[in-house]
Amino acid sequence: MGASQILEDINASVDFDHRLAQYDIEGSIAHAKMLEHVGILTAEDSAQIQSGLLQIAEEVSGGIFEFKRELEDVHMNVESRLQQIIGPAAGRLHTARSRNDQVALDFKMWTRAALESLDEQLSNVVDVLLQRAQQHHADIMPGFTHLQCAQPITFGHHLMAYVEMFLRDRSRVKDALARISECPLGAAALAGTSYPIDSQFTASALGFSRPCRNSIDAVSDRDFALDYLFTASTVSMHLSRLAEELIIWSTTQFGFARLPEQLTAGSSIMPQKRNPDPAELIRAKSARVFGNLQTLLVVLKGLPLAYFKDMQEDKEPVFDTADSLRLCLRAMTAIVEGLEVNTKRMRSDATSGFATATDLADWLVRGLGLPFREAHGITGRIVRLAEAAQLELHELTLEQMQTVDPRIQEDGLKALDVDRATAARLSAGGTSPVRVLEAIDEAKQRNTSRN
Numbered sequence: 485m486g487a488s489q490i491l492e493d494i495n496a497s498v499d500f501d502h503r504l505a506q507y508d509i510e511g512s513i514a515h516a517k518m519l520e521h522v523g524i525l526t527a528e529d530s531a532q533i534q535s536g537l538l539q540i541a542e543e544v545s546g547g548i549f550e551f552k553r554e555l556e557d558v559h560m561n562v563e564s565r566l567q568q569i570i571g572p573a574a575g576r577l578h579t580a581r582s583r584n585d586q587v588a589l590d591f592k593m594w595t596r597a598a599l600e601s602l603d604e605q606l607s608n609v610v611d612v613l614l615q616r617a618q619q620h621h622a623d624i625m626p627g628f629t630h631l632q633c634a635q636p637i638t639f640g641h642h643l644m645a646y647v648e649m650f651l652r653d654r655s656r657v658k659d660a661l662a663r664i665s666e667c668p669l670g671a672a673a674l675a676g677t678s679y680p681i682d683s684q685f686t687a688s689a690l691g692f693s694r695p696c697r698n699s700i701d702a703v704s705d706r707d708f709a710l711d712y713l714f715t716a717s718t719v720s721m722h723l724s725r726l727a728e729e730l731i732i733w734s735t736t737q738f739g740f741a742r743l744p745e746q747l748t749a750g751s752s753i754m755p756q757k758r759n760p761d762p763a764e765l766i767r768a769k770s771a772r773v774f775g776n777l778q779t780l781l782v783v784l785k786g787l788p789l790a791y792f793k794d795m796q797e798d799k800e801p802v803f804d805t806a807d808s809l810r811l812c813l814r815a816m817t818a819i820v821e822g823l824e825v826n827t828k829r830m831r832s833d834a835t836s837g838f839a840t841a842t843d844l845a846d847w848l849v850r851g852l853g854l855p856f857r858e859a860h861g862i863t864g865r866i867v868r869l870a871e872a873a874q875l876e877l878h879e880l881t882l883e884q885m886q887t888v889d890p891r892i893q894e895d896g897l898k899a900l901d902v903d904r905a906t907a908a909r910l911s912a913g914g915t916s917p918v919r920v921l922e923a924i925d926e927a928k929q930r931n932t933s934r935n
């Protein structure tokens with residue numbers, strides 16, 4: 485293999501950065517308008533350049549643009565095609581610009597759009613979770629810690645925990661969008677330019693609030709991509725935890741829910757199976773998203789200012805993340821929407837496993853004025869008594885309980901009722917159906933007001 489082929493193979497980025505084409509063209513059109521505005525380009529040249537670029541945009545969106553590897557990257561491909569279409573005037577477009585500020589701009593615009601579409605998908609999954617939470621705001625299930633039955637909660641309350649996570653993710657997106665508002669175009673190679681450009685003109689034309697404040701930072705900064713990858717990683721982690729719960733709930737052993745049949749895979753030999761493949765892949769794809777964040781951090785961490793070709797390795801982790809996350813969010817939204825919930829099974833599990841032991845202890849404190857530690861000890865002995873008799877707490881008679889502590893009265897037994905236990909947890913953010921309905925209303929507002 486000849487040296488020039490080796491160079492092309494290692495240097496070319498067009499195989500992936502062709503995905504920036506639309507933004508490259510948009511940025512170039514704004515740049516041409518600005519050059520005309522400040523008198524660097526004549527109106528004729530500017531018009532020719534713009535119409536050539538629009539033609540290229542159509543070729544790209546129509547899928548007929550021919551990207552060539554020997555032209556290295558998307559920027560050179562677009563420029564060379566412009567040359568073919570309009571001739572020498574094309575050469576004037578690159579005045580007061582470098583590929584360094586150009587690629588920073590394109591990538592920033594791509595990432596901004598990815599953040600916006602992530603936000604929309606997050607608001608969709610929140611909507612669906614809110615609907616399901618409303619439907620199940622008073623349905624009892626066991627709440628777990630250590631995956632051990634802990635206390636009864638409502639299924640709606642459990643789903644609302646994910647609503648909080650995804651709403652926090654939306655606020656992370658919002659923060660990232662606020663920081664992505666500075667336009668790198670005009671930084672040129674790294675030092676700015678001696679041409680009398682109007683950087684605010686291009687910034688405004690491209691939807692940024694202002695130009696970057698430091699030209700060296702403008703071409704060397706990829707924090708916006710890291711912001712995106714970190715936000716995406718947190719979203720993926722949340723999705724993965726939910727996926728894991730769905731997988732557990734849908735086992736025969738738990739039987740809390742069945743995943744929508746179209747979103748499960750059958751087994752070729754075991755006809756009874758509904759394998760949760762999409763949920764498993766949501767869980768697994770979080771790994772590559774975290775890896776992508778790590779990749780970009782490592783690419784950047786040793787680079788002196790300003791630009792190095794290392795930075796060409798910034799795009800694939802972001803593209804791969806966006807592709808994976810888009811799929812995962814679509815899948816999760818559909819799974820939550822179509823989930824078949826077995827409220828009977830959830831409820832019966834909440835009444836077993838001594839889930840209301842804390843409520844008995846609380847009654848001993850409230851009803852008998854005992855210190856909580858003593859109440860905890862008495863309840864522990866009652867639990868052991870029930871275990872020995874192979875009974876649930878609510879199946880013990882008052883007399884049996886009184887063998888542990890004769891002060892216990894009829895009223896104490898009522899504390900073991902799961903509906904009462906749940907309804908009583910009225911503290912802020914608690915599981916009482918009353919609080920859950922309030923939380924749903926409040927979250928609905930946050931979800932529609934774009935935070």
Ligand code: ARG
Nearest residue numbers: 497557583584587791795796
């Ligand atoms: N394809 C390059 C990248 O993605 C564009 C910038 C090239 N700049 C340079 N000085 N070689 O980073």
